[in-house]
Amino acid sequence: MSVLYAARRALVHRDEELPIDPRAQKSRESLIRVMIDALDDNPQPPSVSELVRRAGASRPTFYQHFGDIPTLMHAAAMERLEEVFAMLPQQASDPTEPTSPTDFPDNWTRFAAESLTALFTHLSENRAFYLAVLDGPSGRAAESELTRFLAGRMLGFATLRDALTRLTDPRAARYAEFLSAGLLSQATKDLRDDLPVTAMVETTTTFLAAATGLKAA
Template sequence: MTTDPRPARSRTALIHAITDVLAQQTPDAVNITDIVKAAGVSRPTFYQHFADTTALTRAAALEKLTATFAAVDAQNLTPDAEGFTGRFTTALLTELRDDATFYRNVLKTAGDSALISELIGFLSDRLLNHSPFAAGVHSKTTEHESYAEFIAAGMSWSAMRWLCTDFTENNAPEAMAERLTAMVRAAAY
């Protein structure tokens, strides 16, 4: 028995459509009619996947963020805690800066507690399972998952504030990466 690929294709098309819209326009211009037209799907198909444009925007943001982390992971940066973290964070922030219009628009339209909760969960998982600081977080407390969420919440807030800057001087990706790395290092060790 084969699985029907249409649902996955239509969901992907909707995510690509909202991503394109939020990368180019103000969030005020977002409406379901334009999104389904751009995605080449029907309005009922939209509602099979998402309750509203906010849910679609959250899904697109998390998919784009996951892809950004994967792209940086693929750079195979040196895995030592000192050098890796700074290079990884600089590369990640550079990617976020390059897509700043999209992320700023996401925060304006879907920056609710559901998005923040999913973002913190994503970063917490990365911290516990894909970072050189995992051992430090595990050694700090038996509540390592809650502690990782605490650190991820601070990282999220810092990154969201940073996304609204001009990315120059003290707000250049390298400078912000240095500050974030220092904060995570201090929290983990």
């Protein structure tokens, strides 16, 4: 992560602690939405002038929120993934405390299949957008944050968290990032190859099962 990017992230976190100006929030959301729509149609991002025109914002407003085009592309990808993960199936509570890989409840297989199918369907349907972000000037920063994002979501799933803790405690968080980096790399390759969703789900479920000791669906 570059020093410049880290500084921008620090400013974002600082700003998140301050009261939100509704007008500023609306302009930020408009710029993100325009970038999402633009990358859906064309992997080449629009200029700042075109962005602010379509968003009904000013250039100073754009630079206040994002600073440059790569940072906005990155923000657009995170915003879109946040929305998708909020809609994914939620894991059912485990009825018992698992003591070995074979003791994990069967609902894990259904949960994994449903969640990964929903996620990969979204990625496949928006293939041009995500490849534009990952292959663009914000690619490395986006990949790094997406890895952390996926690791956090992985630790939020009870069965996966328990499996990772059993294997690597107290390094479960680092192991989750390690797995997320590999899964993101594989998913990106599958998107470039335009593989069907079923193939992407099967590969990812198999890899997760092998890495955690969980039964594959």
